[in-house]
Amino acid sequence: MKQPIALLLLALAIILPAHAQLLTPAAPASPPLDRIDAVVNDDVILQSELDDAVHSVQQQYANQPGQLPPMDVLRKQVLDRLVLMKLQVQRAQDQGIHISDADVDQAVAGVAQQNKLTPEQLRTEVERNGNSFAAFREQLAEQITVQRLHQSVVRDSVSVTDGEIDNLLSSAAYKGGEVHLSHIQISTPSGADAAAIQASQAKAEQALAAIKGGMDFNAAAIRYSDASDALDGGDLGWRRMDEIPPAFADTVGSMKPGDVSAALRGPTGFHIIKLIGQRQPSQQxxxxxxxxxxxxxxxxxxxxxxxxxxxxxxxxxxxxxxxxxxxxxxxxxxxxxxxxxxxxxxxxxxxxxxxxxxxxxxxxxxxxxxxxxxxxxxxxxxxxxxxxxxxLTNQIARDQARQAIGNRKSDQAYDDYLREMRSNAYINILVPELRDTDSQADVATSP
Incomplete structure (x- = not known):
């Protein structure tokens, strides 16, 4: 294996929601005295957990360390994602979602297969890097738990009709082809007041100024974005024009590859979009x-x-x-x-x-x-x-349209669910330097 074990998890064979990230290898036993960095409802995040997660991100960017933000910013970003993971796992447990050993065995086999290893070889590789395989399995179980929670949330709230598919296929947006996008998201808290909205906008303008000053867009996403894909450089991959929120479609439609948008106001905050490429649909x-x-x-x-x-x-x-x-x-x-x-x-x-x-x-x-x-x-x-x-152009088009509509509805439903869950949670960041004054994660909140 030439890649560090942290990268093994990027090839996880199951499809996970974008919000469920930061599956990290466990470090050796925690030091005798382990500080509590954050309280999340009835659970805590220890300093050792945060250190392990930050180390995992550093391993992923070992060949591009310049892409990472300063350590204080990185630790805040990673802590925020750990908090979100804790909240989702807690909610899943409250709903009676449990993961069996067989489920974890299947996930382990998938990770091993994607990395051209047997499960036994994967275990050897995990332990060779000084990590606990039991902790590795536990973190896989958390990922599957969050996936099941996502499924349960959107299962009954998302449906797609043939009429919606017909409308989409006849729309100008669908005929506009596909675009490859990256984005930076600066979220506003649920129920944010004018001051919080202004602070988010100021941070978005700061990120935009850094890009105009020569900072690579991916590096800016890692540094400024609070989206779940920030540590991946904000890459959204290829998307059809109809998959883009209507509030942004007109802006993207007028851009050329390489262009970066202004800071756009959306329902959940401010967004900066970069158009990387375009392509037209072809016969299938x-x-x-x-x-x-x-x-x-x-x-x-x-x-x-x-x-x-x-x-x-x-x-x-x-x-x-x-x-x-x-x-x-x-x-x-x-x-x-x-x-x-x-x-x-x-x-x-x-x-x-x-x-x-x-x-x-x-x-x-x-x-x-x-x-x-x-x-x-x-x-x-x-x-x-x-x-x-x-x-099969028409059949594939209908299948893709159904999936696109379903994904868009699912993403919005789960985003709303996470915002509501977080706004009603008790979150207390105990370490002053880990608090973000632009974020909801730096204060204790309760239902």
């Missing part, structure tokens, strides 16, 4: 496969070895004795979705039935039958029947 042609399969599942009565042997016998009947594939599938396949249709899987995109089957399809010619192979579901025999190029 995909290769589809037509195939059929036979699957033999291991069970309490059928061992893996017996399932493999049965699959080999069926393969010999089809290839050597020329028994009809469909007949064998109807009689012997244990796949409930295809057996009655003679194993016919219909037309599908290559990955639709999983990576293992997709790899086999790549190696077959039309009409050819694969040798038995194993997947997580059991043993398979696949016959590739044909391929075709399909124009």
């Amino acid at each position: 042609m995909v290769t589809e496969f037509h195939a059929r399969q036979i699957m033999i599942k291991p069970s309490d009565l059928v061992s893996q070895a017996q399932a493999e042997q049965k699959a080999q016998e069926l393969y010999n009947r089809i290839v050597n004795k020329h028994v009809d594939f469909a007949t064998v599938a109807k009689e012997d396949s244990k796949d409930d979705t295809t057996a009655n249709a003679g194993g016919d899987m219909g037309w599908f995109q290559q990955q639709a039935w999983g990576t293992t089957i997709a790899q086999q399809l790549d190696q077959l010619k039309d009409g050819e039958v694969s040798k038995p192979f194993q997947s997580e579901a059991g043993w398979h025999i696949v016959q590739r029947l044909g391929t075709r190029q399909s124009d």
